[in-house]
Amino acid sequence: MRRVLILGGTSEGRALAAVLDGTPGVDVISSLAGRVANPRLPEGEVRIGGFGGADGLAEWLRDNGIDAVVDATHPFASRITANAAAATRHAGVPMLVLRRPEWAPAEGDRWHAVPDLEAAAGAVSALGSRVLLTIGRQGVDAFAAESAWFLIRAIDPPTVAVPRRSEVLLARGPFTVDDEVATMREHRIEVLVTKNSGGALTAAKLDAARTLGLPVVMVSRPDIPAGVAMTSDPDRARTWAARGD
Known part of the structure; x- marks a missing residue:
């Protein structure tokens, strides 16, 4: 055996x-x-x-x-x-x-590749003031000092410091492109922050960002x-x- x-x-x-x-x-x-x-x-x-x-x-x-x-x-x-x-x-x-496999940018994408969450936090302020943060609950504290407003989407609530101006949305995917577009429009999102996790189950947010013309801060894999x-x-x-x- x-x-x-x-x-x-x-x-x-x-x-x-x-x-x-x-x-x-x-x-x-x-x-x-x-x-x-x-x-x-x-x-x-x-x-x-x-x-x-x-x-x-x-x-x-x-x-x-x-x-x-x-x-x-x-x-x-x-x-x-x-x-x-x-x-x-x-x-x-x-x-x-x-x-x-990793995600790769498609025509119409506005990706900003960064090496880690700290670099992602530093890139946000120049791109928008309302952010959809889809990195899971761990690492959210890297954005705690930022002045932008954050919609933090995760399966479980964060247990670390969160940005002062933020809302936590507990949800488990997969989400459709229509779902993601609706979420971004409802919360007036201006920039998406995510990790390059790859896979089809969570790729709809990238399609939605492309549809709406939003910039994406993409954290590279270790x-x-x-x-x-x-x-x-x-x-x-x-x-x-x-x-x-």
Whole structure:
């Protein structure tokens, strides 16, 4: 029996778990960080909560006889990916990162690429005074000192400092383009701030911004650790997880 740990929390992780859960000779465990109050659970065995850093994960991998790790976490979960890379290296377990492709600008887009949230906060004031912030609840404090008005959309309420002039909109996608256009018009949004998460489930906001001619502050993805294999092909990840090739 080949035991596979999926570091999940994404649609890609759930899809991979569903396939592997029905694969003969494969025992799959999905691990969720527990940062969302009511996460969408994948098929098969699920573990929720942290491991205690890289050392804790390395020990858990050895104790549970894990043969392979697939990191299918959010593209911006850089700390989890770094810990997983260190842990698998120490435990002698192979690791593959599964990442959905990045978004790319289309004709008519007004993107302003920035390297991180701090740079995004610094770019906002020159682009508009009413901002739709769609970065999740973590990292909102990077915008706390800004004078613009923010509509902060997240699944769960932020637990960090928020901008003084802001409103929190709790909502879980996917949203249609019409939904996004209506939200932007209702709140008189002038600029969209988002992370380059990629994928079709949350791309409607980009289409809406293009339709309305709004600028988009796009936060670039962090790099994955050196020496770690990565794929954006779900079939490749399934084959690798099930057979190791």
